[in-house]
Every structure is written in structure tokens, then in C-alpha cells.
Amino acid sequence: MKRNKYQRPVIDLGAERLKTSAMIASIAGADQRTKPAPFGHALIEVAKNRPDIVGLTADLAKYTDLHVFRDAYPDRFYQMGMAEQLLMATAAGMAREGFTPFATTYAVFAARRAYDFICLAIAEEELNVKIVCALPGLTTGYGPSHQATEDVAIFRGLPNMTIIDPCDAHEIEQAVPAIAAHKGPVYMRLLRGNVPLILDEYGYTFELGKAKIIRDGGDVLIISSGFMTMRALETAKALEKDRIKAAVLHVPTIKPLDVETIRREAAKTGRLVVVAENHTIVGGLGEAVAADLLRNGITPNFHQIALPDEFLDAGALPTLHDRYGISTEAMTKRVKQWLSR
């Protein structure tokens, strides 16, 4: 968006003003069930029987829920200071010696600042480092310095890297032991603080590398990852009012992609296929799915719900999610438009 910083905004003292969503803001709605710090609590559970697990952060223990681990295992916690290159290289050095480091920071700092270190010190050597990063995609109102809108695109290009984008607290609790058991480097997008609890209602269980149908429907197939699966489920409910039946295929493992399930579901005739992701439209789940389907001769009516290829605005998350089309309302509207064509 073109912005003019010399143009004074209209000030309406009577209007209700939403506040900028802070870094610690929860994406949970006011009436939603939540769980506090699911990553931190899951990690201390796994760490009980895994003395090889250590936790490292770059001055963001509290903001990545690693403070729970720090408080439970102070001697297994390493504060590396505000130095993300050092964080990743130190994790690599410890993994080299047989430990399983969980290294946490914000997704922007891992993907942008520390990339070379993740690439060569960790991924090239297939070291057992788990990189767990808060503020994925558009989950803060602080603007591009903190909005990791292209992290998945960056890490998808990295050989050996497993990429996980969990939906909710239920999934994070199951994903943490799974990535701890997995041999090799993992990048996990983290929802922290009071994290919504949704997938337990659907009897869902996380399996690394598996996409799963959360609900079925014959008109639309929404393929989604991260909290966009929560939005997809809300969208499916909203579409029911118009007797539109939407299926939701949740894809928490973005790399390696569960192409068998995706192809099987996308090949079922007569459904509009929509990929929804909390990520730029460039290089994320949507393009990964599109390329695989096309390579395999599967050509459904295909659309993407994703963030635009832009540096995004600062502000309140509900406003921004609406503005960029990833709120339930915006998503429902667009699916209906695509169906009516």
C-alpha cells in the first residue's frame, strides 16, 4: 500500500479504536477455549525422559514460551543473548556433540538473520536441531520487522529441513514429542501464550508428515496449515448456512508434503480446491500444492487464500486479517465468490 507520512489521518475522538496487537497478543477470539504456553509445557514433559534435550534462546524465552522449560530445567537452558546467528551455530555445536537443542526466537530472525547458519551449520549436516519460532506470518501488528510472511518460502528451499505449521494447542502438544523423536533438523512455527484449542473436538492426532481430513464436504476442499485450519473450519461452518459443504484437509507438515493425501483429495471430482495459509502467496503451501498437482496432471478449479506479496501494515490483528483476506469473514466471502463463478 502506498503510504504518505505527511498526510495527517482523520481523527475521530468518538470512534472505537482497536489497539496495535502486541507481540504477546493471542490470536484466540474472546470466547474461545485456550491453553497457556502449550509448547513450553509439552517440552518439559518430553525432557523428563530425554536428558539430551536442551533449550536455547536469543533473549526471547518468555516470548516463545521457553520460560516454562527454563524454570523447570535451569541447568539445561542456555541464554545466548540477542544474537540469532550465535543461537543457531551454538545449537549446531551442541547437536554435533549428541544433544537435541530446541532453539527459539521469532520467525523473522531465524528466517532472515540466521539463515546462513541454519543452512550450513545445521541443515547441511542434518543435525538434530529443532528451531521453534514465534510470530509466524501475520500474527503481530508490529509491521514487517516482526511479521514473518515469507519464512516458509525461505525454509522450503532448504534441503533436509522439515517444516511444521501447527494449528492449535492440541496439535502443538502432540507435535513437540514427535519432532523431538524425529532425527534431523526441524523448523516449527509457534503459536504462543494463550493458544486456541480446537482440534481436540475433532478427535485429531498429529502425525509428522501426514495431512488429515478434519471434516468432509462435497463442494469445496480447503487445504490449510497453521491457524488457517481454524479459520477454514469456521469458514466451513459459515458456508453451511448457504448449504455449501466444505471439506478441510489440514496439512501441518509443509515439508515433506503428504502429496499422496493431497493428490487423492484434490483429484475427487467436482470440488473447488482452495489452499489457505498464513503466509505470502509466494513460495508457501499454496504453491507447493499447486506445483505438485500440476506435475501429476490433477487440475481442479484452484484458488489461494494467502497474504499478498507486499510488506504488510502495522495495526490491530483483526483489522489486518480482514484487510489481507485471512479472517473467517473475508475467507467465506471469497469462497462464495469463487463458487458462484
Next chain:
Amino acid sequence: MTKAGHNISLADRAFNIRRHALKMGEVQGQGYIAQALGVADVLAVSYFHAMTYRPDDPEWEERDRFLLSIGHYAIALYAALIEAGIIPEDEYITYGGDDSRLPMSGMAAYTPGMEITGGSLGQGLPIAIGVALALKRKKSQSRVYCLFSDGEIDEGSVWEAAMSAGSYGLDNLIAIVDVNNMQADGPSKSILNFEPLVPKFEAFNWHTQRVDGNDIDALVKAFDAAKNATDKKPRIIICDTKMAKGVDFLEARERNHFLRVEADEWAKALEVLEAGRRA
């Protein structure tokens, strides 16, 4: 100590390392020969005086770890690994060739005795922090040696690592800086003035020494002092070395970061080296 050949002098070891490096250089006709010749004495003292390792078991848990951050110095480390008996001597002929275990830039997955993948400069020292912390967790007596260069300290990550090593008091870490005052675009001091190095590292809470890196006796003293020091600080040995040391006509070349040596000059270089040893 598990080392072979205690009766061979460190000077002979350094000579042999230079000879292996020149032979590898000849295979490619060019390369980072000047660095290898310059750092040979440092490697001789590291591998044949300071460090503990088993040539027949490069991953022996109780070995001292040697992390080569400057991947392009691989030719120098291969020469030391050949001299140490970790790489067979006749393998030098594969240097830089397809499917060789001795690629031009050092990588952990390729070569026995190569602990890390270097080459993206600024990574070795921060990785060494992780290894040093891990060894302490394991209550290991092993030390971490990390070799990096004066040009490399332009990289900010070196200073992130320097600050954390001092902060954690990593007394099992011995950093070695090869100060040969030459990097890709010219003399290092003219690229970014990295001096004064001693007060910089002292200010970061390091046990700091600076020595002539081509003086074997001085190096032995410095490595002994680094190992025997009792202060809870990381150690650093700043080594001033001469590019292409031991081969005068290569020393004299003004731009010798990446040397091109004519086919007929290799034999001459070996002759000059040999003559210097006898002198």
C-alpha cells in the same frame, strides 16, 4: 596422549605439512597455497604438541576437537591430517577432484578429521561455543580448538561468539587467529582495521596472547600457557604469520590470497622449501 612419532621434531612436522600442501596445490595448479604455507607452523604445534587424538579413530569421544572455520584453508588442514596419519598420504593426488574426500573447501561430511563445514566465514567460532558448552555438559576433559582468520573477524557473528565465550567463561576453548594480513580484496588492515586485537579480546574477557605464528618455540609456549592457564576464560592465541612462508618467490608476490603458480614453478617451490629446511 595418543600420538605417533614423538621423535620427529615440530620443525620437521611443519616442513612436511608445507610439502603435502604444495603437492596438493600442484594437483590443481592454483589455490590457497600461501595460507597453507603461512599457517603450517601453527598446525604443526596444534597437531603434534598441543592436541590429543587417535589417528585411527578420528571420532574418538575423548579427542580434542579442531574446528576449521576458514574452509578455504582445507588444503592446510588436509596436509596436517596427512601428516597426522588420519588421511593416507597418497590421497593428495585426488585434491579438489570429482568424488575426492579432499574438496577445495572443507566439509565435515567429506573428510575424516574435518569436524565442521566451514567456508561461510564467521560460523566456526559460534559453532565452537556450542561444542564447548556441550563438552562441559558432558563433563569432558576435551578441548575445542577453533582456527579462524583476520579477514574473518570482519564478520559480526565472530563478535557474538566472542562475547558469549567470555560470558560463559569457556576455559575449554582455545581460539587461534591466523593474522596474515591478506584477504580477497587486499591487505586485511586496509579492508577494515581490525586492530588492536589484543585489547579487543581482553575487553571481551578472553585470556589473550599474541605470538609470531611462524616461530615454533613461541607457539609451543603459547599453546602450553593457554592449556595451563587457570582463569575461567576462553583462550585466544593471535598468530602473526607470513603468507607463503618458506617459499621466498611466493612470499614476494603482492597479491597472494589465491595463488596461481606456473607448472614449472612447483618443483622450484619444493626445492626452495627443502633448501630452507637444510639451511
